Amino acid sequence: MTTASKTVSDVIHSHLGVLTRAEKQLAESLLDNYPVSGLGSITTIAENAGVSTPTVVRMVQKLGFKGYPDFQAHLHQEVEATISNPIAKHDRWAQNAPGTHILNRFADAIMGNLRQTLTDLDTATFDNVAALLSDRKRGLYFAGGRITGALAEYFFTHMQVIRPATTLLSSNSSSWPQYVLNMNAGDVLIIFDIRRYEQEMVSLATAARKRGAEIVVFTDQWGSPAAKLARHAFRVRIEAPSAWDSSVVTLFIVEALIEAVQNSTWDETKERMKTLEGLFEQTKLFRKPG
Amino acid sequence: MTTASKTVSDVIHSHLGVLTRAEKQLAESLLDNYPVSGLGSITTIAENAGVSTPTVVRMVQKLGFKGYPDFQAHLHQEVEATISNPIAKHDRWAQNAPGTHILNRFADAIMGNLRQTLTDLDTATFDNVAALLSDRKRGLYFAGGRITGALAEYFFTHMQVIRPATTLLSSNSSSWPQYVLNMNAGDVLIIFDIRRYEQEMVSLATAARKRGAEIVVFTDQWGSPAAKLARHAFRVRIEAPSAWDSSVVTLFIVEALIEAVQNSTWDETKERMKTLEGLFEQTKLFRKPG
DNA sequence: GCCGTCATGAAAAGAAATTTTCAGCGGATG
DNA sequence: CATCCGCTGAAAATTTCTTTTCATGACGGC
Numbered sequence: 001m002t003t004a005s006k007t008v009s010d011v012i013h014s015h016l017g018v019l020t021r022a023e024k025q026l027a028e029s030l031l032d033n034y035p036v037s038g039l040g041s042i043t044t045i046a047e048n049a050g051v052s053t054p055t056v057v058r059m060v061q062k063l064g065f066k067g068y069p070d071f072q073a074h075l076h077q078e079v080e081a082t083i084s085n086p087i088a089k090h091d092r093w094a095q096n097a098p099g100t101h102i103l104n105r106f107a108d109a110i111m112g113n114l115r116q117t118l119t120d121l122d123t124a125t126f127d128n129v130a131a132l133l134s135d136r137k138r139g140l141y142f143a144g145g146r147i148t149g150a151l152a153e154y155f156f157t158h159m160q161v162i163r164p165a166t167t168l169l170s171s172n173s174s175s176w177p178q179y180v181l182n183m184n185a186g187d188v189l190i191i192f193d194i195r196r197y198e199q200e201m202v203s204l205a206t207a208a209r210k211r212g213a214e215i216v217v218f219t220d221q222w223g224s225p226a227a228k229l230a231r232h233a234f235r236v237r238i239e240a241p242s243a244w245d246s247s248v249v250t251l252f253i254v255e256a257l258i259e260a261v262q263n264s265t266w267d268e269t270k271e272r273m274k275t276l277e278g279l280f281e282q283t284k285l286f287r288k289p290g
Numbered sequence: 291m292t293t294a295s296k297t298v299s300d301v302i303h304s305h306l307g308v309l310t311r312a313e314k315q316l317a318e319s320l321l322d323n324y325p326v327s328g329l330g331s332i333t334t335i336a337e338n339a340g341v342s343t344p345t346v347v348r349m350v351q352k353l354g355f356k357g358y359p360d361f362q363a364h365l366h367q368e369v370e371a372t373i374s375n376p377i378a379k380h381d382r383w384a385q386n387a388p389g390t391h392i393l394n395r396f397a398d399a400i401m402g403n404l405r406q407t408l409t410d411l412d413t414a415t416f417d418n419v420a421a422l423l424s425d426r427k428r429g430l431y432f433a434g435g436r437i438t439g440a441l442a443e444y445f446f447t448h449m450q451v452i453r454p455a456t457t458l459l460s461s462n463s464s465s466w467p468q469y470v471l472n473m474n475a476g477d478v479l480i481i482f483d484i485r486r487y488e489q490e491m492v493s494l495a496t497a498a499r500k501r502g503a504e505i506v507v508f509t510d511q512w513g514s515p516a517a518k519l520a521r522h523a524f525r526v527r528i529e530a531p532s533a534w535d536s537s538v539v540t541l542f543i544v545e546a547l548i549e550a551v552q553n554s555t556w557d558e559t560k561e562r563m564k565t566l567e568g569l570f571e572q573t574k575l576f577r578k579p580g
Numbered sequence: 581g582c583c584g585t586c587a588t589g590a591a592a593a594g595a596a597a598t599t600t601t602c603a604g605c606g607g608a609t610g
Numbered sequence: 611c612a613t614c615c616g617c618t619g620a621a622a623a624t625t626t627c628t629t630t631t632c633a634t635g636a637c638g639g640c
Contacts (some may be wrong), residue, residue: 004531009409009410010412013410016513017518019293020586021587021588022588022589023587024412024588028511031406031410031511032406033370033406034409034410036366036369036370036408037317039329039366039369039370040366040625041626041627041628042628042629043626043628045628051588051589051631052588052589053589053627053628054588054589054590054628054629054630054631055587055588055589056628057628057629057630058587058588064312067628067629068627068628068629069596069627069628072562076329076330077328079326079329080323080329081368101413102409102416102546102550103411103413103416103547106542106546106549107404107408109399110291110404110542110605114397114400114401116409118393118397121393123393124394126392145443146447147448149443149448150440150443150444151440153439153440153443154437154440154537157436157437157439157440158437158534161330171583200589201308201419215363226417228356231546240545240549242545242552243548243549243552243559243563244545244548244549244552246543247444247541247543247545248541248545249396249539250540251541252396252397252400252538253538255396255530255532255534255536255537256392256393256396258532258534259392259396259531259533259534260392261530262532262533262534263392269533273533275552282575302603310616310617310618311592311617311618312617312618312619331596331597331598332597332598333596333597333600341618341619342618342619342620343597343598343599344599344600344601344618344619344620345618345619346598347598347599347600348617357598357599358597358598358599359598359626384634442611493583525633546616
């Protein structure tokens with residue numbers, strides 16, 4: 001058997017390219033909640049995927065199986081392997097990987113971080129920050145450090161699409177005073193400051209506050225000194241089985257905020273996104289002849 | 291549903307007293323390697339237990355199921371519950387928040403993405419990429435798109451500390467050819483390309499491959515066209531209850547890779563980090579008097 | 581705009597599963 | 611020892627699932 005070593009999931013992936021529309025649709029449905037979704041009869045999975053039963057037969061044959069029963073037998077074997085594997089019993093993450101694989105250890109850590117962070121987090125804080133960022137009258141300024149700069153940029157990039165008056169502070173802290181100069185009372189400064197807290201962040205926060213800006217800080221559980229100056233602070237768990245801290249949960253909060261802000265003014269955002277699409281198209285036209 | 295609380299296993303146990311010899315034999319067979327042993331057809335499990343098919347029908351009806359299909363449906367549900375990560379299933383994340391709060395919905399989605407991604411991910415791919423990135427003889431180049439640029443930058447920032455010969459491609463794609471010009475055979479190009487795949491990525495990948503570079507792609511489950519040119523591809527689930535895609539799981543893989551690479555050459559990395567600390571100190575000294 | 585090719589699902593045909601029927605068998609009882 | 615009762619599985623009947631066939635419609639090339 002050729003499929004002895006490869007999982008059904010692998011086989012599907014390696015064939016994704018040669019699948020037709022309906023077959024892709026079916027493949028998606030199977031991979032979603034794999035491998036349990038393939039447990040039922042051919043009729044059931046065809047219905048779940050919204051395709052006809054012949055499509056199922058054609059696809060599994062295209063994948064190299066003799067027929068649907070053959071396909072399902074392989075799936076059953078995989079389910080069996082997954083369930084009866086003693087390591088898999090508790091936390092089954094990456095299959096075929098020993099429980100000590102870095103991916104599994106990381107997954108465990110991230111899960112713990114997420115859970116702890118959400119337990120500690122006051123949803124009122126979240127909602128208040130979302131409201132603050134949704135307020136079009138307030139200018140937004142994003143600042144990050146050496147490592148967290150990427151998070152600030154990610155946040156900024158999204159907010160820039162959603163609303164006007166957003167600014168990303170250059171990574172070069174010597175230029176920060178110029179940004180502060182432009183801040184008005186009521187503007188919001190979003191600061192990322194984690195572990196090895198950077199001295200410049202406190203200076204930035206102090207200066208911004210003097211100008212009447214509201215400050216939102218993303219920091220770790222121990223708290224950046226800048227958090228003391230902040231109106232709102234997110235204390236995120238950042239522990240990882242690594243010499244580095246994990247930014248995964250921080251990014252999680254950021255994405256949730258992006259959605260919350262966007263959602264609060266969806267009509268306006270939609271218009272902006274449409275316009276942006278148009279601008280992208282134009283840019284392409286500019287570029288094509290070049 | 292009455293069986294929502296009781297498992298099939300419970301039901302069998304509670305009926306053990308009223309079962310006949312052949313039925314007990316069947317029950318034993320089912321409980322042995324439960325619940326996988328009940329995955330097949332009635333014929334299969336009858337054969338495995340060494341009883342006739344009518345015995346199976348009679349027993350499941352005695353247990354309170356309408357018939358074999360009904361019995362099997364319950365078993366499938368249990369298999370699903372066993373396989374699905376128990377933590378991901380738990381009802382509420384942030385306490386005191388309604389289950390429909392954006393934070394909770396996001397947490398559910400992210401956990402699903404993580405689980406699915408790790409299920410689909412081949413750990414060999416991960417290990418191979420880690421080895422590739424650990425090889426000091428290879429230069430590393432990081433490229434991202436409009437949104438994924440921040441991920442590329444995050445990855446780059448860490449790798450830059452861990453090892454020499456790392457380059458972040460400017461976000462301005464018109465300058466990319468100059469980077470390709472400097473690539474040598476065996477160098478590694480790490481590309482982030484998700485959804486709205488950017489045409490330039492394919493051009494970049496093609497050009498880099500002509501220079502003999504190895505290509506690693508981070509993409510979504512549908513696959514960037516650049517993935518076809520890649521030696522290794524990570525297909526990450528990016529679905530979120532949002533108009534935007536989620537980068538959380540992608541960042542997760544990136545962080546795990548960072549740790550894997552660092553771990554493989556910890557001694558050297560330690561030296562580099564010490565030196566870096568020294569350099570930071572010096573910079574501060576420069577600045578203080580100013 | 582016509583033609584060929586291919587994807588797709590409805591429906592029929594075929595195969596397999598599930599359920600029912602029924603006869604044999606073995607142990608219990610008088 | 612005869613009889614009864616209920617367990618058991620072979621085999622038939624029934625239902626359901628799986629596969630094949632074929633008509634339709636979409637798409638691209640000429």
